[in-house]
Amino acid sequence: MTVPPTVHRAGDPGKRRAPGTGQQRGAEAGPDLIAMAPTLLMLLGATAILRADALPDTNSSLLPPVNFTVQVTGLAQVLLSWAPNPDQEQRSVRLGYHVRIRGPEEEDYQTRNTESKRVTTLHGGLRASVRTIPWEHPAAPASRWVSAELPAPPGSPGTSAANLTCSTHTAGSPGTRSRPYQVSLRCSWRAGEAAPEDTRYSLYYRYGSRTEECQEYRQDGLRRNVACWFPRTAIDGKGRDWLAVLVNGSSARAAIRPLDRLFALHAIDQVNPPGNVTAEMEGTRLSIEWEKPVSAFPAHCFDYEVKIHSTGTGYFQTGKMTTNKFTSTISDVSKYCVEVRAAVSSVCRETGLWSEWSEPIYVGNERTPWTEWYLISLVAATCSAFSLLLACKTCHLWTKLFPPVPAPKSNIKDFATTADYEKTGSGETESEIISYVEEQGLEALEDLVF
Ligand SMILES: *[C@@H]1O[C@H](CO)[C@@H](O)[C@H](O)[C@H]1NC(C)=O
Ligand SMILES: *[C@@H]1O[C@H](CO)[C@@H](O)[C@H](O)[C@H]1NC(C)=O
């Protein structure tokens, strides 16, 4: 039996608090509370003593804060604010606040401020509560809670976008010194099953203080927007802030329920594969090198994985490393395919996704001996040389057999004829033009030689 968890789960934390449990957490008393009754009784005794000792001047209870409001200040962002209770008598204990947010993401924290900015999705509404606590005496009783609620935005059920997913991608932007990398964003979703045919979805993202609307959409079969692409965004390639995305919409037939979602950048960032992969084989030593991916992260921030395989011998090897070099000893003569991929390492960011594999490069020789290849290429070269020769002979013979009709000497007229032919554009006419020009050329050549 572990005592502290039981105490955390007990009802009003102000009344039942074990010495040393500073956290102001509380929830409904569960069935296990009853089972723990003897332990609790003991703890209650201990708490009562502590209260009497530590806080001799807290004979009247604390008053809750006033004017508590929840205000939407941006996409998936709210500001909670309140004021100290003006009727709270001044006392020697400093006061703080315990805030509890019940939304899609739950939060429970303490603060000495009277306002608090939170990032949270709002499509399901939000309920928040706050109470006054004695800051330095967490065991002392808190005030009662005051609550505020943000209703869920209106809209017909089933009309909101579904399965919203996004990914980011970094590209280099040469020439811009202040921001050498730019981050693009791609999102896609499905139209809600109850969304009318005329639904027009719009997508917005917020990163930090910047909110932008999508300008480039892709549509589904009913011409409803279901994907969006931002070629450049305000997203910081190395950033740790949440990316907030909202898809709302309009329709003449129904109110479209909005959907917002928060994305952690490390989880949606599509890292570029390593660049300039080279592989070299010296005897049995295979050395591979590459460059860090195009990324705002510096070189020491990457993990790499190398994959070497040969279809000929069935050889397969993978290796993980943090440097941009890899050497391996390979015994069989074969052709090897080398691929490398990258991921931002946990040194610089929370672990995310691997990049795609780099374009495969091949190193080493096929089992086919070189001489065979040499012969094949030699035969091929001879053949083409021979046919070229033959072709020339034929042309020449042809011009001898059918001496060209004396062509008009006017160059302007020639040009006009050619131009006319070209306009017709059929395959036949094209070849006609060629032979015509050739004849002219050959005639000129013969004139010159003879
Ligand atoms: C609470 O709000 C009311 C109305 O806006 C205002 O008159 C009052 O001064 C506020 N109280 C405190 C303690 O800020
Ligand atoms: C889409 O989302 C719904 C719930 O919102 C889920 O049941 C379904 O599996 C998802 N479909 C895909 C293709 O991800």
Ligand SMILES: *[C@@H]1O[C@H](CO)[C@@H](O)[C@H](O)[C@H]1NC(C)=O
């Ligand atoms: C969608 O959300 C944006 C940003 O909050 C807002 O400006 C716009 O009016 C909303 N559109 C609809 C149809 O609700």
